[in-house]
Amino acid sequence: MYKFVTLYRRVDDEVALEEFFSQTHLPLAEQLPGLLSREVSRISHKPGGESRFHLMFELYFDSRINFEAAMATPIGVQLIAALTPWAEAKIITWFFADSFLEDMAEGN
Numbered sequence: 109m110y111k112f113v114t115l116y117r118r119v120d121d122e123v124a125l126e127e128f129f130s131q132t133h134l135p136l137a138e139q140l141p142g143l144l145s146r147e148v149s150r151i152s153h154k155p156g157g158e159s160r161f162h163l164m165f166e167l168y169f170d171s172r173i174n175f176e177a178a179m180a181t182p183i184g185v186q187l188i189a190a191l192t193p194w195a196e197a198k199i200i201t202w203f204f205a206d207s208f209l210e211d212m213a214e215g216n
Contacts, residue, residue, distance in 0.1 A: 142174040
C-alpha cells in the first residue's frame with residue numbers, strides 16, 4: 109500500500125480549518141481515481157498535554173504508481189493546488205509513505 113498523509117496543525121480559527129477540510133479537501137480526495145480507503149483521525153492530545161496537531165487525513169492507494177497517476181489527473185492537480193497555500197502557511201504538513209499492515213498473532 110501507499111499513502112498520502114496530511115497533518116493539520118491547531119490554529120486559532122478552527123472553524124475555517126474544518127470548513128476547508130470538509131468542503132474542499134475531503135470532497136476532492138474522495139474523487140481521486142484508485143483511492144482504496146481514507147482515514148480521518150481527530151487528534152485529542154499527546155502525552156503530557158495538548159497536541160499541536162488537530163487532524164490527520166490518510167489516503168490509501170494500492171501502489172505508488174497508482175497514487176502518482178491519481179495525482180496527475182485534473183482532480184489530483186486541483187487537490188494539490190488547494191492544499192499548497194495551507195502547506196506554504198505551515199498550517200498543514202504532508203508526506204507520502206509506503207504502508208504495511210501486519211496481523212498480530214494470538215498471544216503477542
